[in-house]
Amino acid sequence: MKPFVFVNLAMSADGKLSTTERRQVKISGRSDFLRVDEIKAGSDAIMVGIGTVIADDPSLTVKSERLKKERTDRGCDENPVRIIIDSEGRTPENAEILHKGPGRRIIAVSEKASDKNLERLSPYADIIVAGKDKVDLGGVMEALSDIGIKKVMVEGGGTLIWSLFEENLIDEFYTCIGSIIIGGQSAPTAADGTGFIKEENFTKLELIDMEKADDGVLLRWRVK
Numbered sequence: 001m002k003p004f005v006f007v008n009l010a011m012s013a014d015g016k017l018s019t020t021e022r023r024q025v026k027i028s029g030r031s032d033f034l035r036v037d038e039i040k041a042g043s044d045a046i047m048v049g050i051g052t053v054i055a056d057d058p059s060l061t062v063k064s065e066r067l068k069k070e071r072t073d074r075g076c077d078e079n080p081v082r083i084i085i086d087s088e089g090r091t092p093e094n095a096e097i098l099h100k101g102p103g104r105r106i107i108a109v110s111e112k113a114s115d116k117n118l119e120r121l122s123p124y125a126d127i128i129v130a131g132k133d134k135v136d137l138g139g140v141m142e143a144l145s146d147i148g149i150k151k152v153m154v155e156g157g158g159t160l161i162w163s164l165f166e167e168n169l170i171d172e173f174y175t176c177i178g179s180i181i182i183g184g185q186s187a188p189t190a191a192d193g194t195g196f197i198k199e200e201n202f203t204k205l206e207l208i209d210m211e212k213a214d215d216g217v218l219l220r221w222r223v224k
Contacts (some may be wrong), residue, residue, distance in 0.1 A: 002141035006172040007154045007161055008039060011190055012182040013216075017158060020184035022055045027178035029214030034064075039174075041067035043153040045081040045106075045144065048097075049160035050090055059100035060155070079103035081149060084125070085160055087134045089117030091125075098124040108140045137167055162193030165203050170223050173205060179215040 010027040011017055018024055040046060041062045052058065060082045062068050068078040079101045084091055087110040091098070098105055098121075105125035109118065111132050118127055130139035144152065154161060154170070164170045175190065196202050205221040212218075 001145045002138070002169065003044070003144055003149050003152045004171050005141070005152045005154060005164065005169055006174060007164070007170055007190075008036060008174045009156055009161075009190060010176040010178055012178055012180045014181050014183060015189050016182035016184065016187040017156065017190065018055075018188055019182060020187045022051075022188060024056050025180075025182065027180065028176045028216060032176045032213050032216075032218070035213070035218075037063050037067060040080065040153060041071055042151070043080045044149040044151045045083050046153045046155060047083040047085065047160070048155050049157050050084060050086040050088075051159060052155065052157040053084055053086070053091055053095055053097060055157070057096050058155070059096040061101035061103075077103040080153070081106060083108065083140075083144070083152075085135050085137070085140070087112055087131070089113035089121055091121055093120060093124065106144075108135050110135050137163055137169055141169060158188045158190055158192035162191040162195070165191055166193065166196075168203075168223075170203075172208070173221040173223065174218065175221075176213050176218045177216045 009017065010032065012027055046060045061079045071078055081104045082097050083106045085108050089109045091107055106128060107121055107125045108128045108130055111129060128140055128143050130136040154164065204224040206224050208220040208222050210217060210219050
């Protein structure tokens with residue numbers, strides 16, 4: 001068993017998530033920010049990779065007071081469970097995700113993570129050890145299902161998203177395409193990593209919905 005997993009991200013019109021320096025840029029507008037807050041509040045957990053934590057230092061909190069109250073009225077924490085995929089346990093102790101806002105935190109590591117890092121991070125988050133040299137994402141999903149997590153929102157980055165696609169763990173893929181061009185051969189994209197080599201292995205998508213979002217377009221895809 002695994003939770004329902006969906007990816008939500010904003011990319012430029014040329015498919016970039018940020019600049020070559022991995023500097024966070026504003027791609028979508030206010031209406032998309034409100035939409036993201038809604039779907040975040042409706043999720044049991046929100047997942048990011050360690051690269052995103054180091055580059056962007058996100059808190060992954062619900063911003064709307066109304067949405068936070070709706071969550072607490074349902075008997076939930078104000079924020080969904082925040083999950084970091086971090087094979088070596090490199091998460092900084094002062095990372096926003098570990099301190100801002102109430103709610104449970106989980107760091108998924110591999111056996112490669114040192115005892116020192118596990119001891120350093122355990123006061124701030126529950127630790128899941130899955131996989132030998134890198135995090136076994138399928139094992140993490142099973143562990144999340146076992147603790148009652150049914151819906152996981154993935155916010156990035158491209159390496160994590162690629163790995164989830166590679167292991168066929170994504171159910172739906174939402175992308176807001178903004179009206180800018182970022183460019184750069186090494187700028188991160190929605191699915192980095194090694195990539196599929198053979199066409200028969202490509203992930204096939206089915207378009208669920210399409211709508212205008214600010215000056216861009218929001219596409220919702222189902223993984224076939």
